[in-house]
Amino acid sequence: MNTRTLIAVFGLSIVVGCQSKEIFYWDDYSGTLYALKKSPDDKTLKSHKEMLVKIITGAGNKGMKIPPGVHAEYGYLLLKEGKEAEGMGYLDNELTMYPESRVLIIRLKDEYARGKK
Secondary structure (H helix, E strand, O other), rough: HHHHHHHHHHHHHHHHOOOOOOOOOOHHHHHEEEHHOOOOOOOHHHHHHHHHHHHHHHHOOOOOEOOOHHHHHHHHHHHHOOOOOHHHHHHHHHHHOOOOHHHHHHHHHHHHHHHOO
């Protein structure tokens, strides 16, 4: 092999080797979360909730996974709105998908139960 071929093969292997495939479907999660933290109002909350739903429903269509915490965050927001059955369902979905979130989910459920009393 000549030098040009070696350089081309080496360069191509670096480019191919450095590419990473996204595992999780985030869409614009960080953008809507930032907007909500910067200006917490009904409009930004609604936008962020819509993004969470879009991630939950769209991940499978993109052949990607729902990121850890998305079900839990959406479920918690639903609980804060008083939608107990739906919110608990999303917390349970989080626990099913990510068993390592058990401590967090139990704390969220306990916090919600204490707030109801």
